[in-house]
Amino acid sequence: MDIALAALFDVLQIENILASMAGVFFGLFIGATPGLTISLGMVLLLPLTFALSPVTAFCLLLGLYSSGFTGGSISAILLNIPGTPSAAATAIDGHAMAKNGRAGEAIGTAVTASFFGGMFSLVCLVLIAPTIAKFALRFGAPELCALVLLGLTLICSFGQKSIIKGLISGVIGLIFMTVGLDPMVGTPRFTFGQVQLQAGISFLPALIGLFAIPQVVNGIIAGVRVIPTYHGKVAGVLPKLSNLVKLAKSMLLGACIGTGVGAIPGAGGPIAVFLSYDYISRVSKNKGEFGKGTPEGVAAPESANNGVAGGAMIPMLTLGIPGDPITAILLGALMIQGLTPGPLLFENNGQFVYSVFWAFLVANVLTLILTFATIKLWVRIHQVPSRILLPIITILCIVGSYSLRNTFFDTGVMLFFGVIGYLMNKFRFPIVPLLLAIILGPALEEHLRMSLIISQGSYAIFFTHPISLTFLVIALFSFTLPLVGPLIRKKSAEEDQDIIKKTV
Amino acid sequence: MMRRTTISAALAIIAALGILGSAFAADYPAKPVQMLIPFGAGGSADSMGRMIAKTAEKHLGQNIVAVNKPGAGGGIMLTALHEAKPDGYTIGWGSTGILTATNIGNVPFKHDVFTHVARVGFSGMPIAVRADAPWNSFEEFVAYAKENPNKIKIGNAGTGSATHLTPIFIEKELGLQFIHVPLGAKRRVPSLLGGEVEAICVPLPEVAGQVQAGKAKVLVIPSAERDPGFPDVPTMKDFGYDVVIELFRGISVPKGTPDAIVAKIEEAFKKGAQDPEFIEFAKKNSFNISFMGMDEFNNYVEPMDTKIAMVMEETGLKKN
Amino acid sequence: MxxxxxxxxxxxxxxxxxxxxxxxxxxxxxxxxxxxxxxxxxxxxxxxxxxxxxxxxxxxxAANGNQKVSLPGRELLGITFLLILIASYIKLMEFFGFVTVSIVFLTILTWLAGSRKPVEIAAFSVTTAILVYLLFHKFFQVQLPTGIFF
Missing domain, CATH: 1.10.287 (Helix Hairpins)
Incomplete structure (x- = not known):
């Protein structure tokens, strides 16, 4: 207990609070700008941390880590451009809320839910990290394959009005992701002799293109406003207590899924976010509201988002294994500070580990306060005229997609997916299935084939592993329900529409 | 309008002269130098590269800017380096991957399109098993593998990578047969600890923490000499086998870079590798600093390349 | 449809x-x-x-629903123009440098997006181009092409 208090005292030093605050500001900015990733932000801050004490360094980095996701949601809600891949699910209902003039409420909900998810995962990290880590280690190739498959079945739920079109959109996404080096043998596939294509299609440029380019094209060609205007006050910034109680279920569900999936090395945050969005839309009382702008549709993925952050730190601190690319950089920061990450970290540097907990807490609190304080400012972005905003968005998308790997090839990828996104909107093909497929596709094939190498060619491996079997059963239900559901319940045609429709 | 064209033409000429001028070795380096890194941010290749960039730039007299070019097993970065102007302003932070990526045949050139300027050091690439594995030494491991061919699963970073070739070298030398699982760099250690594979081949820094914590043990490190951090772990040479494979890291530039510029880069990295800050960082990351200048480095790379090419040919990894 | x-x-x-x-x-x-x-x-x-x-x-x-979906030539032309604009922006950038070409590019975009005040267009294009350059090139260390000018 003494070391916990000593660690708290340490974190509350003025320079550490300032570092945390700087990290939070930086994170909000990075997250909100399409193309600038949290990983890039961390790498830029790393050289600065050489000179800092370990605690100050982690205050800075964790500030960035916890606020980056929140920043990503702000642009998702206001502009329908997810600043981070994990914010793609938030964009669905968040932007719909903004269109209805509830942007302030949407951001308020997002921030509160993020805070909840972050706190929840922190509590798990402090209390039951070893248990979760042990469980997460049981996720091998067949388990990951089943989890990804489960994620892909969500394609059906996001199938908007036409399930066929949803499925086509998903399959096309999967096909695009087969471009590049084969994940097992390294044979170039569908690269047309281009070395650039060997790396495959990076999903960030694709994501930026799918969301942002249709906005730009519509804005310039058809004069459609990028940001919905509304008059009157920014209402409901601070969520009412009664509303929060209503959202408790969404936030808890999101936090659990986020923390759990985050702790599995190699699973990835976006799965958690989409899974939680999908599940809350199934168990919620007002299913029909999803896609039209319901706070529940913002709360669940946002809570999952920051749950992933704490979840990914579980294997990092207990096992010395990063849960995601960002915690990999945090591990690098540990090494730079001369601390050896790994199972011994807690024994050798107990007080430092407590400092990390406190620093994460402080970062979450500061993100909450700073975002609330600036919501009115953010929301006012709709007063910026389109003729200014459109060029800014365009140039940021171009430079942003370039900056991921310092190549204009990725800008080309961004434009390609931009055109696809535009055509899909036009001909009523839902975009979210394509997005899901792009995020999950490579992992599916890789883990499928890896499982078979491990089992020496036997498919039984998927059914003899209990976790994998469980996921497969859930996946089967989740795949068939949206297809069969409307047929079984032969009610009025309108109701059928509502069941299938989760408009994007 | 006319005047503006004249002015811009004049400016263009001045700028062009500036560019030409900067190619002269005497002025080098006249602007920041880009250092291409074949992996994304966060890994040990990246952090090591950024660290040496930081210490070497003090001696180069210009900023060295790290630029990540991940993808295609290093192929993207190698292609970018190959296509860059040989003026010393684009240099590559290469590793053994420079030999594996060019030999597997996904890029249309060989390692000799580059001048290998300086080797900074290397990491061992041990075979690691779980701490509770039944084998306490490499001999026991080999004995088991001999009796049970196609039983032991060894994880690697990807088909054709250095961590795949190391177990293949061992297989060939000792007449064993493993199952090679291309787990990928991210999932190697979790898969080992989770029991999915019996062994992994992995750069030492990634597994050192687990070994110290008693979660894993390393059976053999096939370096030229015993690793200073793990003096009790034998090399393959200790058993009389001619298997030496190390994960070297160093600087390569496009062929045709003027000698005087190459010499400046070599010097800067030599001094950078001796910087106390880098020495301390390397020690903590199980990276053995062992500097080689251009000639020595090329002599070191050449036989390794021949060996890798041979093994790839034999195992059918090489693309035709 | x-x-x-x-x-x-x-x-x-x-x-x-x-x-x-x-x-x-x-x-x-x-x-x-x-x-x-x-x-x-x-x-x-x-x-x-x-x-x-x-x-x-x-x-x-299916019955021919009353939803009409079409891609008018004007839109198609618009997208094509936008793509060509961006492609030439990127190509020219490698030669002339980021800031110079960005100013021209932003000027065209701002005009397309509906601004008709020369002062506004000029002020906006120049500041944005320079700000983006400083932010990405100097601060984020993204190596934007500098070409012969900037």
């Missing part, structure tokens, strides 16, 4: 066949005991072809 769906399903069928043609020409280099490099692509090609046929049949027999 019906006509559009029929055309789309035919295009998708064409795409599936093209994809299948590419798969058939993949080099064989596989590991033992697992699925080959062509397996997953074949499955995907099959599913896409199947779904396209379903969409085709569905659209042929």
């Amino acid at each position: 019906r006509k559009a769906n029929i055309i789309i399903s035919l295009i998708l069928l064409g795409f599936a066949s093209f994809y299948a043609y590419l798969i058939a020409n993949l080099p064989a280099r596989d590991l033992p005991n697992t699925l080959g490099a062509a397996f997953v692509p074949w499955v995907l090609a099959g599913i896409l072809a199947g779904l396209s046929v379903i969409l085709l049949i569905h659209s042929i027999f």
Whole structure:
């Protein structure tokens, strides 16, 4: 207990609070700008941390880590451009809320839910990290394959009005992701002799293109406003207590899924976010509201988002294994500070580990306060005229997609997916299935084939592993329900529409 | 309008002269130098590269800017380096991957399109098993593998990578047969600890923490000499086998870079590798600093390349 | 909508066949005991072809709804122009440098987006170009092409 208090005292030093605050500001900015990733932000801050004490360094980095996701949601809600891949699910209902003039409420909900998810995962990290880590280690190739498959079945739920079109959109996404080096043998596939294509299609440029380019094209060609205007006050910034109680279920569900999936090395945050969005839309009382702008549709993925952050730190601190690319950089920061990450970290540097907990807490609190304080400012972005905003968005998308790997090839990828996104909107093909497929596709094939190498060619491996079997059963239900559901319940045609429709 | 064209033409000429001028070795380096890194941010290749960039730039007299070019097993970065102007302003932070990526045949050139300027050091690439594995030494491991061919699963970073070739070298030398699982760099250690594979081949820094914590043990490190951090772990040479494979890291530039510029880069990295800050960082990351200048480095790379090419040919990894 | 769906399903069928043609020409280099490099692509090609046929049949027999969907020539022209604009922006940037070309690019975009005040356009383009350059090139260390000017 003494070391916990000593660690708290340490974190509350003025320079550490300032570092945390700087990290939070930086994170909000990075997250909100399409193309600038949290990983890039961390790498830029790393050289600065050489000179800092370990605690100050982690205050800075964790500030960035916890606020980056929140920043990503702000642009998702206001502009329908997810600043981070994990914010793609938030964009669905968040932007719909903004269109209805509830942007302030949407951001308020997002921030509160993020805070909840972050706190929840922190509590798990402090209390039951070893248990979760042990469980997460049981996720091998067949388990990951089943989890990804489960994620892909969500394609059906996001199938908007036409399930066929949803499925086509998903399959096309999967096909695009087969471009590049084969994940097992390294044979170039569908690269047309281009070395650039060997790396495959990076999903960030694709994501930026799918969301942002249709906005730009519509804005310039058809004069459609990028940001919905509304008059009157920014209402409901601070969520009412009664509303929060209503959202408790969404936030808890999101936090659990986020923390759990985050702790599995190699699973990835976006799965958690989409899974939680999908599940809350199934168990919620007002299913029909999803896609039209319901706070529940913002709360669940946002809570999952920051749950992933704490979840990914579980294997990092207990096992010395990063849960995601960002915690990999945090591990690098540990090494730079001369601390050896790994199972011994807690024994050798107990007080430092407590400092990390406190620093994460402080970062979450500061993100909450700073975002609330600036919501009115953010929301006012709709007063910026389109003729200014459109060029800014365009140039940021171009430079942003370039900056991921310092190549204009990725800008080309961004434009390609931009055109696809535009055509899909036009001909009523839902975009979210394509997005899901792009995020999950490579992992599916890789883990499928890896499982078979491990089992020496036997498919039984998927059914003899209990976790994998469980996921497969859930996946089967989740795949068939949206297809069969409307047929079984032969009610009025309108109701059928509502069941299938989760408009994007 | 006319005047503006004249002015811009004049400016263009001045700028062009500036560019030409900067190619002269005497002025080098006249602007920041880009250092291409074949992996994304966060890994040990990246952090090591950024660290040496930081210490070497003090001696180069210009900023060295790290630029990540991940993808295609290093192929993207190698292609970018190959296509860059040989003026010393684009240099590559290469590793053994420079030999594996060019030999597997996904890029249309060989390692000799580059001048290998300086080797900074290397990491061992041990075979690691779980701490509770039944084998306490490499001999026991080999004995088991001999009796049970196609039983032991060894994880690697990807088909054709250095961590795949190391177990293949061992297989060939000792007449064993493993199952090679291309787990990928991210999932190697979790898969080992989770029991999915019996062994992994992995750069030492990634597994050192687990070994110290008693979660894993390393059976053999096939370096030229015993690793200073793990003096009790034998090399393959200790058993009389001619298997030496190390994960070297160093600087390569496009062929045709003027000698005087190459010499400046070599010097800067030599001094950078001796910087106390880098020495301390390397020690903590199980990276053995062992500097080689251009000639020595090329002599070191050449036989390794021949060996890798041979093994790839034999195992059918090489693309035709 | 019906006509559009029929055309789309035919295009998708064409795409599936093209994809299948590419798969058939993949080099064989596989590991033992697992699925080959062509397996997953074949499955995907099959599913896409199947779904396209379903969409085709569905659209042929569907009543012609009153939703009209079309891609007017004006829009198509607009997108093409925008793409060419961005492509030339990127190409010219490598030669002339980021800031210079960005100012021109932003000027055109701002004009397209509806601004007609020369002072506003100029002030906005110059500041944005310089700010983006400082932010990305100097602060984030993203190596933007500097070309012969800037």
